[in-house]
Amino acid sequence: MKNNPSKQKVIDAASSLFFQKGFHGTSVRDIADKACVNVSLISYYFKSKQGLLEHGVTQYYETYLKTIEDTLQQSEHDTELSRLKKLIETIIQYRQNNHQFSCFILRELSLDSVFVREMAVTYIAKENYYISNAFFAILGKHKKQELDRQFLLMQLKGMLITPYILQNEWKNQVIGEHSHQMFVRKYVQTIHEWLDFIVAD
Incomplete structure (x- = not known):
């Protein structure tokens, strides 16, 4: 992907605009103008705006899941x-490295749409499998009630997506590469401390 600068410029421009204006609020002309390319180039590479979205999401999730699998x-x-702490750090680091597209995708996933259903049966199910298995492994006999286990898992998943669903709450604190990395360290530490607490409970 990186070997084709024009194609990557289009993907980067789309990522930025989808983050700012949403998928439906962004036109192919907007993307072409931001990427400084002809509209025909987008049609050549991706056929349509929907094709560009699907390409971007596929690229995002395939790299994301490969990163998770490597960590595990x-x-x-x-x-x-x-192992779970390393997995959490990997997830937050990846989402922060791809901040705008992470915010866009997770925002879209909060809506009931064809996009959500397609993602749910492919990538999200696999992500859920990895996170759930790693999380339940640490609980062991600490939480015998299935309902407790499910509530705790829901809390963990909430912590993993909150900075990207509520990105406006963080935008003034995360500016530039250094503050992105500082955010990762501090936020991951907070989740790690929560895990230590529930395991000790």
């Missing part, structure tokens, strides 16, 4: 808690 494989000999 590299930490397979760690304790369950250490």
Whole structure:
């Protein structure tokens, strides 16, 4: 992907505009103007705005899931808690590195649409499998009630998406690469402390 600068410029421009204006509020002309390319180039590479969206989402999630799988494989000999903490750090780091598209995708996933249903049966189900397995592994016998386990899992998932659903709450604190990395460190630490608390409970 990076070997084709024009194509990547279009993807980057679309990511920025989808984040700012939403998918339906962004036109192909808007994307072409921001990327400084002809509209015909977008048609050539992606056929349509929908095709561009599908390409971007596929690229995002395939890289994301590969990153998760690599982390789980590299930490397979760690304790369950250490493994989950590394997984959480990987997820937040990836979303922060792809901040605008992460915000856009997670915002769209909060809506009931064909886009949501398509994502749910492919990428989201796989993501949920990895997170749930790693999380339930740390609970062991600490939480015997299934309802407790599900509530705690829901809390964890909420913490993983909150900065990207409520990005306006963070926008003044996260400016520039250094503050992005500071945010990752501090936010991951907060989730890690929550995990230590529920395991000790």
